[in-house]
Amino acid sequence: MSDWTNILETRGLTMQFGGVTAVDEVDFTLRDGELRCLLGPNGAGKSTFFKCLTGQLIPTRGTVTFKGQDMTGWNTHDIVNLGIGIKTQMPNVFDGVSVYENVRLSSRRKHMAAQAKELAEKTLERCGITHLAKREVGYLSHGQRQLVELAMVLAAEPALILLDEPAAGMTGEERDRLARLVLESARSAAVIVVEHDMVFIRQIAKFVTVFNRGAIFREAMIDEIMADREVQEIYLGKQANAASA
Amino acid sequence: MEKSVLRDPGFYVMVAIGLAAMLILPVVLDMFTIMQITQYVVLAVFALSLGYIWGFGGILSFGQAAFFGLGAYTFAVAAINIGETTIPLILAFAIPCLFGAALGYFIFYGRLSDVYLGVVTMVVTLLFWKLANHTAGPEYAIGAARLGGFNGIPSIPVMNIPGEPEAMLDPVQMFQVFMGFLIVVYIVLRLLIASDFGRVSIGIRENETRASLLGYDVRRHKLVVFAIGSGIAGLAGAMWATYQAFIDPNAFSMEMSAKALVWVMAGGVGTLVGPIIGVILLQWLTLKLGTMELLNSLAVLGAIMMVLVLALPKGIVPTLRKLIVDGWTLARRKKTGGKADE
Numbered sequence: 001m002s003d004w005t006n007i008l009e010t011r012g013l014t015m016q017f018g019g020v021t022a023v024d025e026v027d028f029t030l031r032d033g034e035l036r037c038l039l040g041p042n043g044a045g046k047s048t049f050f051k052c053l054t055g056q057l058i059p060t061r062g063t064v065t066f067k068g069q070d071m072t073g074w075n076t077h078d079i080v081n082l083g084i085g086i087k088t089q090m091p092n093v094f095d096g097v098s099v100y101e102n103v104r105l106s107s108r109r110k111h112m113a114a115q116a117k118e119l120a121e122k123t124l125e126r127c128g129i130t131h132l133a134k135r136e137v138g139y140l141s142h143g144q145r146q147l148v149e150l151a152m153v154l155a156a157e158p159a160l161i162l163l164d165e166p167a168a169g170m171t172g173e174e175r176d177r178l179a180r181l182v183l184e185s186a187r188s189a190a191v192i193v194v195e196h197d198m199v200f201i202r203q204i205a206k207f208v209t210v211f212n213r214g215a216i217f218r219e220a221m222i223d224e225i226m227a228d229r230e231v232q233e234i235y236l237g238k239q240a241n242a243a244s245a
Numbered sequence: 246m247e248k249s250v251l252r253d254p255g256f257y258v259m260v261a262i263g264l265a266a267m268l269i270l271p272v273v274l275d276m277f278t279i280m281q282i283t284q285y286v287v288l289a290v291f292a293l294s295l296g297y298i299w300g301f302g303g304i305l306s307f308g309q310a311a312f313f314g315l316g317a318y319t320f321a322v323a324a325i326n327i328g329e330t331t332i333p334l335i336l337a338f339a340i341p342c343l344f345g346a347a348l349g350y351f352i353f354y355g356r357l358s359d360v361y362l363g364v365v366t367m368v369v370t371l372l373f374w375k376l377a378n379h380t381a382g383p384e385y386a387i388g389a390a391r392l393g394g395f396n397g398i399p400s401i402p403v404m405n406i407p408g409e410p411e412a413m414l415d416p417v418q419m420f421q422v423f424m425g426f427l428i429v430v431y432i433v434l435r436l437l438i439a440s441d442f443g444r445v446s447i448g449i450r451e452n453e454t455r456a457s458l459l460g461y462d463v464r465r466h467k468l469v470v471f472a473i474g475s476g477i478a479g480l481a482g483a484m485w486a487t488y489q490a491f492i493d494p495n496a497f498s499m500e501m502s503a504k505a506l507v508w509v510m511a512g513g514v515g516t517l518v519g520p521i522i523g524v525i526l527l528q529w530l531t532l533k534l535g536t537m538e539l540l541n542s543l544a545v546l547g548a549i550m551m552v553l554v555l556a557l558p559k560g561i562v563p564t565l566r567k568l569i570v571d572g573w574t575l576a577r578r579k580k581t582g583g584k585a586d587e
Contacts, residue, residue, distance in 0.1 A: 054458065080460040092458060094451035096515075105448050108441060109460050149455075156459060 004068030007032040007160055007190045008053070013062035015048050015214075022048040024214035025062070030160075035186040037201055038194045039225070040211030041235055046194045047089050049211070050162050054086050055079045066160065081109075085158030089165050089194075091145040095138035099129060099148050102137055107155040123155040126184075128177050142169030150178070154185060161191045167200040179203040210234075250439040259518060260428060267424035271417045279420050285528055286423045287488055289521040290430055291481035292508040296520035298474035299509055301438050303450030304467060305359060308366030309478050310501035311373050312341040316479025317486040317496045318377070318392075324402045325390040329410035330487060337483030338476045345475025349468040356464075370502055377494035397493025404487045423484055427521075430477055434517055437473075446470055511553050513560025522561055 008030040015023040023045045030036055038046050051057040053064055055076040063072045071079050080086075094102050103123055108116040124130045127147050132140065137148055146166055153161060163182065167175045175197070182204050185191060195201055201208075205222040212234045218225060225231055250256050271279055291313055298304040316337040323333035348369060352362050381394025390398060404419060406412040414422060437443050449456045449463050457463045486492040495501070504527075512523030530549065534542035557564045 056454070056458075075462075076457040077460050077462045080458055086458055088454070088458070092452050092455035094448050094455060096451045097447060101444065105444060105456075106459050108444075113441070152455070152459065 004065075005032070006030060006065075007034075007067055009065040010053075011063045011065075013049070013052060013064065014060050015045075015052055015057055016060045022214050023052060023059070026214075026216055028209070028216065030190055030192065032159075033186070033190055035182070035191045035204065035206060036193070037205040037208045037222070038192055038211060039196075039201070039208055039231075040217070044211040045214040046211050047164055048214075050086060050088075050164055050192075050194070053079075053162065054084060080156075080158075083159035084162065085153035085156050085160070086162040087146070087149045087153050087164060087166055089168075091142070091149040093137045093145055093149050093152070096136065098134050099137055099140075099151075100124065100133040102148055103151045103155050106152040109156060119155055119157075123151045126154065127151040127181065143171060143174050146170060147174065147178075150181065154181075159189055161185055161189050163191065163193045163195075165194055165196065167195055167197045175200055176203075250435050256435055260432065263424060263428040263431065267421050267428070271420060276416055280416050281532070283416070283420045283423055283488055285525050286420065286427050287481055287484040288504075288508070288528060289524045290423075290427050290484060291478055292505055292512070292520035292524045293427075293430055293434060293517060294474045294477035294481060295505045296509045296512070296514070296517055297434050297438075297477070298470055300513075300515040300517075300519075301434075301443060301450065302446045302467060302470035302474075303453075304471055304474070305363060306366040306471075306474070306502075307363045307506070308368075308370035308502050309474070309505045310497055310499070311366065311370040312345055312475040312478035313482040313485070313501055313505075314370075314373055314377070314492075314494070314496035315341045315344060316482030317492045318398070318482075319479065320483035320486045321398045321401045321492050322387045322390040322392075324487070325398070325400075326388040328402070329408075330402055330404045331407040334404075334480070334483050337486075338480045341479025341482070342472050342476030346468060346472040349471040349475075353464040353467045353471070367499070367502070370497055370499065374494050374497035374499075377497055393493075395494055397491055398486075399491050401486050401490045401492060403490060419488065423488075426480070426484065430480075431517055431521075438517075442466075442469075507550060509560075511550065511560060513562035513564070516560070516562045516566075519560050519562035526561070 006029050008028070010026055010028045013023055013026040013028070014021065026049065038049075040046050048057065052059045055071075055074050055078070058073050063070055065071070066079070066082055066084065069082065071082065094105065100120060104116055104120040107119040107123065111119060121130070124133055127150055129144065129147050129151060132144060132148075137145060140148065146169060150163070150166060153163075166182070167178055170178060179200060182191060182193060193204065201222070208220060208222050208225045209216055210218040210225060210231055217234065218228060218231055220228070270282065274282070291309070294312070295306065295309045298306060319340045320330075320333045320337040323336050324330050327333060348365075352365055357365065377392065378395045380392035381396065383391060385392045385394070392398065403413045404422065405414065438446070445456065445461050445466060448459075449461070449466055453463050482496060485496065508523035508527060509520045510523070511527060512519030512521065527546065531542055531546060534540065534545050553561075
């Protein structure tokens with residue numbers, strides 16, 4: 001357990017659905033405390049990759065190692081309890097209960113009731129949704145629900161945070177706050193962010209991994225990626241095709 | 246919803262109504278009516294078992310009668326063999342509870358989806374029903390108790406005071422004891438729902454994926470909820486058996502399971518008062534319609550059910566609650582000149 005330098009490693013990670021290979025032999029490495037952005041066109045396999053990491057999908061082949069511990073094929077709750085938190089692409093929140101209760105259910109996992117309450121309140125404040133605490137989550141806007149889910153992830157104090165399109169549906173102000181939050185969280189945890197919003201990416205990204213067709217296409221610093229013609233093509237090529245179709 | 250039960254006035258009101266009914270009704274009503282009401286009390290406990298697992302655990306079981314019948318038969322067999330009713334009553338909770346846990350193990354650890362859960366619970370009920378119907382011969386006996394097949398088990402002992410097999414309860418005492426059971430089950434469930442365990446159950450009902458992504462073992466959690474519901478249904482079965490002094494395979498019938506669903510749905514899923522009100526209202530209606538002999542009571546009930554689902558899709562209690570809360574807010578807003586918060 002103690003002998004590890006990379007918080008997360010995948011080796012030959014592959015996920016097939018019938019004849020479709022959504023994730024294809026991915027060797028991915030994340031250092032402890034690193035903030036990584038994951039880019040790639042729709043259908044590149046980013047969300048499937050996340051699901052393989054959290055046990056929501058059991059990979060067809062390959063291994064996932066977290067803090068030196070091989071956890072391939074584990075149950076989701078066991079993986080999460082090792083210290084991984086994920087904000088899913090479509091927010092998975094508890095619609096019928098209040099914002100506060102959502103976050104408290106997260107902080108209560110590892111803390112006694114009194115500390116859980118305190119941590120939940122603190123996290124709501126950090127995410128700027130204290131004024132929504134009593135509201136039922138089902139009635140909130142998409143952007144607000146994203147923040148609620150983010151608060152749930154942060155309240156669990158994970159060592160690795162996975163964020164799948166956290167900025168989707170947010171107003172500019174919400175997005176700026178999110179960027180600050182992500183940078184702040186990255187000081188105490190490793191973070192992987194999947195996002196399409198380039199303004200947002202510019203605010204947070206340093207080292208970037210680009211996915212295409214289930215495989216790692218490029219790994220480089222953000223400026224290099226932005227200048228990369230081939231990366232532009234896989235993004236724009238799709239849009240150009242869609243426009244002509 | 247999330248405030249402490251002990252600070253919720255509604256909780257005390259409900260318990261007070263229960264205690265008042267327990268003490269006052271026998272004084273003001275004749276014995277025949279009391280015996281009628283006893284029936285509602287038993288079925289209310291049964292309805293609560295489903296109301297709990299469905300409304301607060303998100304488990305929609307089409308076979309709650311399996312546990313009801315199992316509890317009834319357990320009680321009958323044990324009481325006939327032992328000659329008193331206290332231990333049989335405990336067994337009637339424990340055995341369905343264990344059976345529910347075993348069945349739940351396969352359902353939840355096998356990750357069956359909701360639809361299959363419905364199918365499996367329904368099929369298990371039918372299996373019990375078939376099985377119980379085929380035990381007519383004298384060779385089908387457990388100790389001194391003959392199972393009796395479709396003829397059922399007659400002469401089931403009436404409940405007695407613990408430790409005194411001779412001190413059998415009269416109908417009024419039985420009503421009061423059963424009211425006591427109903428109140429205790431209600432209190433225990435309210436406390437359970439408000440506990441951290443219960444809050445996680447509600448989380449699982451709202452979103453299983455998120456619950457497991459927070460690190461909660463959804464399978465184990467649902468299994469416990471299901472087993473508790475099964476035990477309570479078994480207890481209701483035992484009450485039914487001793488109330489009628491008779492039990493037959495119809496305790497396992499689809500009609501029993503369906504009725505439980507209808508009561509909970511009419512009263513309101515996600516409340517505990519709802520299922521109780523559902524039982525009282527619909528059983529009373531069935532009785533009235535039955536005596537009128539004007540129309541087929543099942544047809545009229547079906548029509549009422551359709552109207553309820555269309556007009557009050559959330560059920561009676563949640564709709565009333567919303568009306569009261571809205572009315573209250575509106576009244577306050579008028580008073581404060583439109584500055585009411587929330």
